[in-house]
Amino acid sequence: MIQTARISAEDKAPVEHGLFLIMSMISWRFFRTIVICIFLCAVCSSCASVPAVQRRLRRLAAAGDFDRAVEVLARLPEGSYGKNNQLLEALDRGMILHYAGWYRESIAAFETAKRVYDELYTRSLSKIAASWLWNDAALPYPGEDFERAMINAFQALNFAAIQDYNEALVEARNVQSVLQRINDRYQAGQKNVYQDDAFVRMLTGILYESTGQRLDLNDAFVSYKKAVAGYEGHFQDDYSLNAPDVLLENCLSLAGWMGRRDLDFYQRQFLDKTYVSLAERASRAEIYIIYYHGQIVNKVQGTIVLPGMDGLLTRISFPKYRKAFQPEREIHVRAVSPEGQEKEIILQKAQDLDAIARQNLENRRLRILAKAVARPLTKQILAGAAEDVVRDKKGQTVGDLTYYAANVYLLYSEEADLRAWETLPSVISIGRLILEPGAYDFFAGKEKIASLAVSEGDKKFIMHWAAY
Amino acid sequence: MKNFMVVCFIGVCVFAVGCASTKVERIDVDKTVDYSGRWNDSDSRMTAKDVITDCVGRFWIKNFREQEGRKPVVIVGDFKNRTEEHLNMDVFLKDLERALINSGEVKFVASADERGGLRQERVDQNTEGYTAPETVKAIGQEIGADFMLIGSVNSIKDEASGRYVILYQVNTELIDLRTNEKVWFGQNHLKKVVTKTKYSL
DSSP states (O other): OOOOOOOOSTTOOOTTOHHHHHHHTOOHHHHHHHHHHHHHHHHHHOSOSSOHHHHHHHHHHHTTOHHHHHHHHHHSOTTTTOGGGHHHHHHHHHHHHHHTTOHHHHHHHHHHHHHHHHHTTSEEHHHHHHHHHSOGGGSOOOOOHHHHHHHHHHHHHHHHHTTOHHHHHHHHHHHHHHHHHHHTTSOTTOSSSOOOOHHHHHHHHHHHHTTOOHHHHHHHHHHHHHHHHHIIIIIHHHHOOOOOHHHHHHHHHHHHHHOHHHHHHHHHHTTSOOOOOHHHHHTSEEEEEEEEESOOOOEEEEEEEEEOGGGOEEEEEEEEEOOOOOOOOOOEEEEEOTTOOEEEEEOEEEEEHHHHHHHHHHHHHHHHHHHHHHHHHHHHHHHHHHHHHHHHHHOHHHHHHHHHHHHHHHHHHOOOOOOOOTTSOSEEEEEEEEEOSEEEEEEETTEEEEEEEEOTTOEEEEEEEEOO | OHHHHHHHHHHHHHHHHHOOOOOOOOOOTTOOOOSSSSOOHHHHHHHHHHHHHHHHTSHHHHHHHHHHSSOOEEEEEEEEEESSSOOOHHHHHHHHHHHHHHHSSSEEOOOHHHHHHHHHHHHHHHSTTTSOGGGOOOTTOOOOOSEEEEEEEEEEEEEETTEEEEEEEEEEEEEETTTOOEEEEEEEEEEEEEEOOSEEO
16 A cells, blocks of 8 residues: 655655655556556455355354354355355355255255366366465365265255155265265275265165165165275274264165175174164164264464565465364154153264364375475565566665565465365264154254154154254 | 566456356257256257157057057156266156157156146036036046056266266166056167366466
């Protein structure tokens, strides 16, 4: 910004006085240089790393005030998150609408998210260049691998909630392609990477089972086997998650349907766990409880300010996850019939999105740090060259001003990319009730979470969010 | 001055890339346009036409006419989507129905979903005091279908490094409603190769 100030003859200061310097430098060429710098910064920046509106939605979601969050969403015009955050906007819309029970609207939002995610496969070279001149906010938010898989999971639950199991199965099939694409990026047996999602596989298996058709039961068994392998492998190693009982029981009942050999194999593997046969389950109703806990941990910025070349200050910024506390709490869910009969289960942790997000960032840490170091270096070289040119052409004083402007640019522009799908839950727990046909009220602790009438062969889902 | 012009030119290019404008172009309905590689209106129309052309050209129609002395009555039943995309099956079913009627070889009756509304209308008409008696359509005059057309759309996808090939397989069956005999089986394939570029300007 250029400021002018009137001075009197008595106040006239030596040439080095700041105000006189500013006045003497207001020439067309200097003005042009400032305009160009501001122009380039504006073009490169697009918008802040984390949109302000997302913070507001996150606060409402954290308080469980989904109705209010839906109202805020309804008033938000499309594109409120900014051109580079279209995916984030679609994800947050889809998630909040899902939590609020607006399943059809959530379906539309998640379909948009899938479309944007696919379009972002093609990366813009001009935006990549801009990110080297400014920061990663100049790039469209591409989404994490685990976020892409979770889109299918929530979308499948949306369709299941409106009892469109055919379309829920489309999600189940699509996620297999998605997980295969993710898996293909890594070598077999590579540690500490998100290669597969055991929770999503388990959900896929449950949905395949819902049709009762032979072909789909085969697919359900394959999904359950992969889910078991996932929990016993990298989910246990990386996230300390065990396979939930409902997965082991369903795997056994499908193994029983497949034949003696499969059943014997899995009974030995699961140490003779008891299970309900497929035929018996088909004669009763199954209610799956999907319980969302809290909100996924959010990123904060880590910063190191260092002296760079030629005395220029520089800042290295990188994203990291703040420490978050996940209280361990047993969730008891009861189904109560009008006659007062009760059946109770304890939910089990099936998906730890906090742990997955942290692991995911840890895997990319070296790449992020490498860019976080290389980019300020690049900017320093450019700023140093610009300062030398200005100093040669305009003299010492203008050169000094350019030096200060370069410092501001180097310090201000280096911001870590803190964007993430922040409305995801922190943890997802699961449980299953097998009930006789009839009407039931469902309680999580003392809180009534649903009322359902169920018939023979029904498979229904109850989704519920709680702060913890 | 030259440097300034270069910077302005780059800035104009960046803005031009960022600027959005709406452009509308009307095209022929039968023109094939593919953007994403997913199942689209052209796929639906072409497949429906091929299915029905094959179906009505087979021996089952000739056999039926010789036995019954009339055109067969067909109804479209359930078509399952077994792909990994959300297909608009309504569009495909309507394309099938259109091709069936336009073939002139069969009679075609309303599906189960449509009958509910039609029956309600007849009940309304038969409720005394509202409809002119000579225009009332009697209940119990529906034509029963002789055959039901059912099927599924399946897909197989092979993908690597931004390229994928997808094969759509449309299976269609015509079933005799009296005997459950399958009198005709059709299978149509559609294959697409989609390449996504890794980088753009």
